[in-house]
Amino acid sequence: MASSASQKPSNADEAPVVFKSNGTVRQYILNRPQKYNALDKAMLNILRPYVEKTGKSELGQILVGTGVGKAFCAGGDVVGVINDAANDGTRPNAIDFFRREFELDYILATFPKPYIAVMDGITMGGGVGLASHAPFRVATENTRFAMPETKIGYAPDVGASYFLSRADGELGTYLALTGTEVNGRAVYEHGFATHFVPSRRIPALLENLADLENPTMAQIDNLLQEAYSEGEPTELSSGLTGKLRVAIDSAFRHNSVPQIVKSVNALAENHEDADVRAWAAQTASQLHAVSPTSLVVALTAIRRGKSLTLLEALQMELNFATAYCHTASPDFNTGVTAVLVMKTAKTQRPQWSPSSTSELNEPEIIEKFFGKYSPARDTAPTMSISKESEARSTTLPHPMLYALPTEEEIKRMVVGSHGQSGGTTLTLPEILDKFAQSRPGKHGVREKVLEVVDRKCVEVEDKKAGQKWLTWVH
Numbered sequence: 001m002a003s004s005a006s007q008k009p010s011n012a013d014e015a016p017v018v019f020k021s022n023g024t025v026r027q028y029i030l031n032r033p034q035k036y037n038a039l040d041k042a043m044l045n046i047l048r049p050y051v052e053k054t055g056k057s058e059l060g061q062i063l064v065g066t067g068v069g070k071a072f073c074a075g076g077d078v079v080g081v082i083n084d085a086a087n088d089g090t091r092p093n094a095i096d097f098f099r100r101e102f103e104l105d106y107i108l109a110t111f112p113k114p115y116i117a118v119m120d121g122i123t124m125g126g127g128v129g130l131a132s133h134a135p136f137r138v139a140t141e142n143t144r145f146a147m148p149e150t151k152i153g154y155a156p157d158v159g160a161s162y163f164l165s166r167a168d169g170e171l172g173t174y175l176a177l178t179g180t181e182v183n184g185r186a187v188y189e190h191g192f193a194t195h196f197v198p199s200r201r202i203p204a205l206l207e208n209l210a211d212l213e214n215p216t217m218a219q220i221d222n223l224l225q226e227a228y229s230e231g232e233p234t235e236l237s238s239g240l241t242g243k244l245r246v247a248i249d250s251a252f253r254h255n256s257v258p259q260i261v262k263s264v265n266a267l268a269e270n271h272e273d274a275d276v277r278a279w280a281a282q283t284a285s286q287l288h289a290v291s292p293t294s295l296v297v298a299l300t301a302i303r304r305g306k307s308l309t310l311l312e313a314l315q316m317e318l319n320f321a322t323a324y325c326h327t328a329s330p331d332f333n334t335g336v337t338a339v340l341v342m343k344t345a346k347t348q349r350p351q352w353s354p355s356s357t358s359e360l361n362e363p364e365i366i367e368k369f370f371g372k373y374s375p376a377r378d379t380a381p382t383m384s385i386s387k388e389s390e391a392r393s394t395t396l397p398h399p400m401l402y403a404l405p406t407e408e409e410i411k412r413m414v415v416g417s418h419g420q421s422g423g424t425t426l427t428l429p430e431i432l433d434k435f436a437q438s439r440p441g442k443h444g445v446r447e448k449v450l451e452v453v454d455r456k457c458v459e460v461e462d463k464k465a466g467q468k469w470l471t472w473v474h
Contacts, residue, residue, distance in 0.1 A: 016042055016043045017046045017047055021059075022206070023209075024061040024209070024210060025060070025061075025062045025064055025210040027063075028051070028064075029068060030067040030072065030073050034069075036070065037069065037072065038074050038077045038126070039073060039076045040080060041100065044097070048103070048104050048107065051108060052107065061114070061215055062220065063114070064116045064118065064206065065130055065134075069121070071122035072119045073125075074122045074123075075124050075126045076126040078154070081094045081097055081336075082332060082336045084097070085326075085332075086333070095321065095322050095381060096381070098317075098322075099318055099384070102157070102318055103385060105158050106159075106314055106389065108134065109133030109134075109310055109396075110389045110390070110392040110393050112392060114135065116136040116138060116209070117137050119131050119143045120199050121140075121142045121144070123143060124145070125146075125157075126158055129159055129160075132159060133310065135397050135402060136194055136220060137193045138196070138202075140197055140199040140202070141185070144181050145181065145183070146175070146180065146181040148179030148181075151179050151291075151345070152336050152339050152340065153291040153294055153329065153331030153334050153336065154335065155294050155297040157317040159310055159317070160305075161301040161304065161305025161316060164302055165306035166306065168408075170253050171240065171248060171249075172302060173252040174248045176301075176302050177252070177257075177287065178283060178286040179290065180286070182240070185237045186237055189236050189404065189444060189447075189448060190240070194401075194402040195228065201228075205223065217402075224402075225443070235451075241451050244275070245455060246455060251280070255299070257295045257357050257360060257362065260287075260299070264287060268281040268284050289349055291334075291335055292356060292357045292359070292360050293354070293365055294329075294335075296369075297320055300366050301313075301320065309393070310393065311390065315375070318380060319369075319375075319380045320369040322379070322381070323372060328368040330353055334353070335350050335352075338350040404445060405445065407452050410435075410453070411472055413435070414453070414457060414472045415472050418434075425469040427468060428453060428468070431449065431453070432450075455474070456474045457472055458470075458473050
């Protein structure tokens, strides 16, 4: 079945971004289907004033983002970026593209009204930046979610150092370094989407949203949940669970790229489970295929991003984007040329420099990308954000408020530090009941809690009380 996003707006040929007003909904539609809605400077220049105007308008009460064709947004138009970065005269244009893109991401993250990103189709790179900071993020069966920047000799940006560093366990580290896709309902199960809605129901959902008068966040949440009324699955659809998740958390917990590579190789050779060995062998191949320098930049950003605010994380990413534009590594140009221009990367590994992780000088790379370029040194631009937007960042709902419970939240419930745990040890049925009460009608809550508990907990029998208490052991 065709994606709902494939319906062209009436003025589809007029601009790369078009807009639609319907009741209380104001909708931006990315309209560059032949380029999978990849963001260029013209699109950024159209989007920002519209978003800012809608935020101040008394009429538009909900902002919705969608795309035409097979993608919500496949990323940024990096071919134009490397062309601009190639010489001194146009290099400021390349850096300015990143600044404008990251500023728009932050403006959307601090939007003063409900914002819904519909990730119906390819959602990668810059598209993830438009969506991942929204309070409502909708995945469909068509969603292909990834941050594949290391494949082009670059590193995940658009706030990835913030949201991937906060993903369950080391899942975000794994996705940042390998560029692995998460598809369909799994995007929802891992918290990158807050809701799952079948693609065919998106048009009706948008109509129902438009009919809301003075919409509240709770009303929008309910409508999004009601839009998915398929038979409730009895288990999670993602393959990144169970033994594979244990392997991911083990191999990607290190703070050194060579150590991660070593751990992945060891799993491929020695793990007792055949599925884990196969996954590790594939992962080792993925890590070998991408830029070694980009692996260091990506890992460093993820580790640092966990203690940063979103604005600080975006500024850090702007700093290393500036470094890339100043050819702190030749790999960005090499990768974009091989993957997007010549399209040779599928059959021939790009000529990365250095070529292997064994040749890496990690301290030198970290200094180049995280020390040399910064506003403090007057070597990188500063994010230009309004005081109102920055102030709103402290009062907005948590980006996981409407998502499935995170692993950390489940842990707090098990160990008794969660606000709803009562400060006591609980049984598995009690924990399932607590989460069912906190997220009434939320699809997949039971399955997510059971998967985490199975992986992280043991039941300790209290014969005197006739109960089996859950204990967090990992």
